[in-house]
Amino acid sequence: MAEVTLATHQRLELYYWMLLTRVFDERMLALWKQGRGVGGTFSQRGHEAIAVGAGYALGPDDVVAPMHRDLGCYLLRGLTPRRIFANLLGRATGVTAGRDANLHGLGDLSLGIVGFVSHLPQSLPTALGMAMSFVYRHEPRVALAFTGDGASSSGLFHETLNMAAVWNAPLVLLVENNQYAYSTPLHEQMKVFDIAPRAEIYGIPGIAVDGNDVEAVYAVTHEAVARARAGGGPTLIEAKTMRMLGHAIHDGAEYVPPELLAAWAQRDPIDRYRAHLLSEGAADQAELDEIAHRCEVEVEDAIAFAESSPWPDPAAVQQGVYAE
Amino acid sequence: MSATNFGFTDAPVEDGSRTITYIAAISEALRQEMRRDPDVLILGEDVGGEFGGAFKVTKGFEAEFGRNRVMNTPLAELGFTGVANGMALMGLRPVVEMQFADFISSAFDSIVQFAATAHYRFGGAVPWVIRAPCDGGIRSGPFHSQNPEAWFVHTPGLKVVAPATPADAKGLLIAAIRDHNPVIYFESKPLYRSLKGYVPAGEYVVPIGKANLVRAGEDLSIITYGAQVREALQAAARLAAQGISAEVLDLRSLKPLDTEAILATARKTGKVLVVHSANQLAGVGAEVAALIAAEAFEWLDGPVQRLGGLDTPIPFSPPLEDAYRPNAEKIYAAAQALAAF
Structure with a gap:
């Protein structure tokens, strides 16, 4: 296990980004239940530590291709709650100005973020190409791509790992193994439940990490990013967690055994980190309450902004298909 | 219509006797664009080394431009086209050689789902070119003779060109490389070495969208x-x-x-x-x-x-x-x- 030292203010930042994700997620789900949402949306519950811990390990010039359970990563890279909430509601002020749905397509190249497509394995070669552009231009930058256990069954997962290894690319591939791809459990997805060991056949490091331990996710990603930046090539990280709600808002996930969810609920990444910070004396309850208050204010502001934002102009529907 | 250029190009005739093959015109466009713009690179199967591609379009390129700019890829069309997407998002101008147009179906998601939509979704320009050697008449069977252009004409966000002459082969390829969007360039294999024509030596663009x-x-x-x-x-x-x-x-x-x-x-x-x-x-x-x-x-x-x-x-x-x-x-x-x- 990689050893890293995080300063107290960094640990509180990790907590803040995770909690902001959680508050955003809860308010989003509540809004949808009230019928104020547009289309579908994806809960983040269970993924907060992965998105935040891994995203936090990147440098400002690095690039990332997050997916639909990585709200924390989008937030910490600089997409504001306002822009994201407006995107969820299909408004002109959203990241994609109403063109792409929910968390899909949340890209902003000025922040080093690529907007993903539903075909999740697509993020993998895209990130590899970005990494190879850094090699091409002799820039000390790294690309990070997130994907899921389902995507690890696709041919593109193999193609990308193989090419990245052959080219010794400055790339980190992170699989969020959350036990279910929509309704398909891990045992119907793969014979061996561990994905990290697959790295060995490509000749690259593969590391499994507790995806509900934000500092552990940060540490392994930090080490992989440092290795990539130093010319040491790609790393495959498997962060194990549990998707605590359905695939998307419409999905009650009745197919998930309740005892499985109950067991994982004991390991909630935010509850754990809160207890950890308090027991280590990194923060007192008043500081954590202040962070919670800040998150609630920001999310309420984002919702108010999104709901009062204009709809996109139908006359703009054909704009932007091509770059001028 | 000019007799010397058979009316096939709008480019000025400098030397009407300079006739080269269709495939030589493709190589010439690539070489000139790579000399002009350090962001232009080539990737595909077997394109590097002494070999220079299944049809030898990039023969000698690695010696001139280096391995960094003439990238041999593993046999993975979906993957290396996705790599081109990522490179293009970062401002490079990859020219992907699809060994045969028939193999482009293996790269379909990377083209129609990612590349074609990136600018519309989040303003991510994807300025690549896929060179797709197409067409038959040369006794190559079901998987080395196809013309799959209709799939891509049906896809918003792409541009599709298909040159018929050496002069257009050069000018349209230069235009495709300089375009800020993904362009699929269908080059006709039956014309490769059987069609010669006047081709200006210098650089010129045949504008995309003009018949x-x-x-x-x-x-x-x-x-x-x-x-x-x-x-x-x-x-x-x-x-x-x-x-x-x-x-x-x-x-x-x-x-x-x-x-x-x-x-x-x-x-x-x-x-x-x-x-x-x-x-x-x-x-x-x-x-x-x-x-x-x-x-x-x-x-x-x-x-x-x-x-x-x-x-x-x-x-x-x-x-x-x-x-x-x-x-x-x-x-x-x-x-x-x-x-x-």
């Missing part, structure tokens, strides 16, 4: 592209001997289509035959015919006719492939029938 009237006529219009332009011109020469004056419009660009040029020729002659090597059903010709029906109906003196490949896989054996694929003889017969309508 070329390669033969003027009065009685009917043959609208086509790629290797069928040569077939159509042969047919038109035979028709002329019969007293039938056929106009030939080379589309050059399939997406966007030059609707103005299509409608102009339809309105001029009143009879249109659309020809392409790709199978006829739901092909580019269907779109051209629909456009003419909608916008030039009152000028028509006969039904818009189409001549394309049959709705079968592309067979290997010469008699079968010849039965499958349009050629000058079939164009001649179809045009004669249309002229008599």
Whole structure:
């Protein structure tokens, strides 16, 4: 296990980004239940530590291709709650100005973020190409791509790992193994439940990490990013967690055994980190309450902004298909 | 129309005697663009080293430009086209060699799902070119003869071009490389070494979206592209001997289509035959015919006719492939029938 030292203010930042994700997620789900949402949306519950811990390990010039359970990563890279909430509601002020749905397509190249497509394995070669552009231009930058256990069954997962290894690319591939791809459990997805060991056949490091331990996710990603930046090539990280709600808002996930969810609920990444910070004396309850208050204010502001934002102009529907 | 350039390019004629093959024109465009712009690079299967690609288009490139700019890829079309997406997002201009156009189906998601939508979704420009060696008539069977352009013409966010001459092969490739969008460049294998033509030595661009009237006529219009332009011109020469004056419009660009040029020729002659090597059903010709029906109906003196490949896989054996694929003889017969309508 990689050893890293995080300063107290960094640990509180990790907590803040995770909690902001959680508050955003809860308010989003509540809004949808009230019928104020547009289309579908994806809960983040269970993924907060992965998105935040891994995203936090990147440098400002690095690039990332997050997916639909990585709200924390989008937030910490600089997409504001306002822009994201407006995107969820299909408004002109959203990241994609109403063109792409929910968390899909949340890209902003000025922040080093690529907007993903539903075909999740697509993020993998895209990130590899970005990494190879850094090699091409002799820039000390790294690309990070997130994907899921389902995507690890696709041919593109193999193609990308193989090419990245052959080219010794400055790339980190992170699989969020959350036990279910929509309704398909891990045992119907793969014979061996561990994905990290697959790295060995490509000749690259593969590391499994507790995806509900934000500092552990940060540490392994930090080490992989440092290795990539130093010319040491790609790393495959498997962060194990549990998707605590359905695939998307419409999905009650009745197919998930309740005892499985109950067991994982004991390991909630935010509850754990809160207890950890308090027991280590990194923060007192008043500081954590202040962070919670800040998150609630920001999310309420984002919702108010999104709901009062204009709809996109139908006359703009054909704009932007091509770059001028 | 200039006699020296056969009317195939808008570029000025500097030296009318400078004729090179279609494939040499492709190599020349690539080499000149790589010398001009350090962001242009090549990737694909077998493109590097001494080998220089299945058709030798990039022979000698690695020696001149280095391995960084002439990247041999593993056999993974979906993956390396995705790599081109990522490179292009970061401002590089990758030119991907799809070894055969037939293999482009393996790269479909990376093209139509990611590259074609990135700018619309989040403003991510993807300025790559895929070179896709297409078409048959050279006895290569079902998986080395295809013309899959219609899939991509149907995809918003892409541009699609198909040069018919050496001069256009060079000028359209330069235009494609400089375009800020994903461009699929269908180069016709049957023309590679069998078609020579005047090609300016310097750099020039044949604009994407502009058709070329390669033969003027009065009685009917043959609208086509790629290797069928040569077939159509042969047919038109035979028709002329019969007293039938056929106009030939080379589309050059399939997406966007030059609707103005299509409608102009339809309105001029009143009879249109659309020809392409790709199978006829739901092909580019269907779109051209629909456009003419909608916008030039009152000028028509006969039904818009189409001549394309049959709705079968592309067979290997010469008699079968010849039965499958349009050629000058079939164009001649179809045009004669249309002229008599």
